[in-house]
Amino acid sequence: MSVFCLLWVPLFYFLRKSFAGSNSSGGVWALLLGSIAAIIQFFLGDIITPGGFGLSRWLFGFVDLICLPALIPIFICFLMLLFRGFSGEADFAGFALLWLIPFGALRALDWSKGSDPILLVMVPLLWTALAVGVSFFIHLMKKRFTWWIAVISILSILILPCAAAATYWAFFSQQTLLGFGLLAVTHSPLILSFIFERKKD
DSSP: OHHHHHHHHHHHHHHHHHHHOOOOBOHHHHHHHHHHHHHHHHHHOOSSOOOSSSHHHHHHIIIIISHHHHHHHHHHHHHHHHTTOOSSOBOHHHHHHHHHHHHHHHHHHHHTTTTOHIIIIIHHHHHHHHHHHHHHHHHHHHHSOOHHHHHHHHHHHHHHHHHHHHHHHHHHTTOHHHHHHHHHHHHHHHHHHHHHHHHHO
């Protein structure tokens, strides 16, 4: 399971790159900034202290485990695009996935002590689902902008992180059926992004 946590994000990145053929810029920045952020987080520790099965556990999943690690690189990528930090086209998902590689490596070292499958398997799956899913809706608004697509995309971007944190909470609370249902919801935009990429070919 530790190997899965260590290798899942880089393997998924190369799978997506071979599938989508992305040649965007910013990869070096993503790895560099992601490494710095991972080291800082490793030494500072978690922001939220979970208290059990309630709201604090969901917040812990949202802030420390899943959503902030996957969403911060998308925000940084947007800022770099805004201030012309890229020489070519920005790929939000590719940037976020590269950012998550060092984060996943340090987390694998830390979590390997407990051998918790929720942390070592489920959390990396949710990272990639968020990184690709949120990026999918951003690109959807950029390429096919209409008011209804914008509304659906913005709502989806807001709901997706909440569903990802709820997925972690459900599995931790041993509500397995609910957890798998939420897992399917969080991965739906990822699957859609691959379908859209396939149609472009």
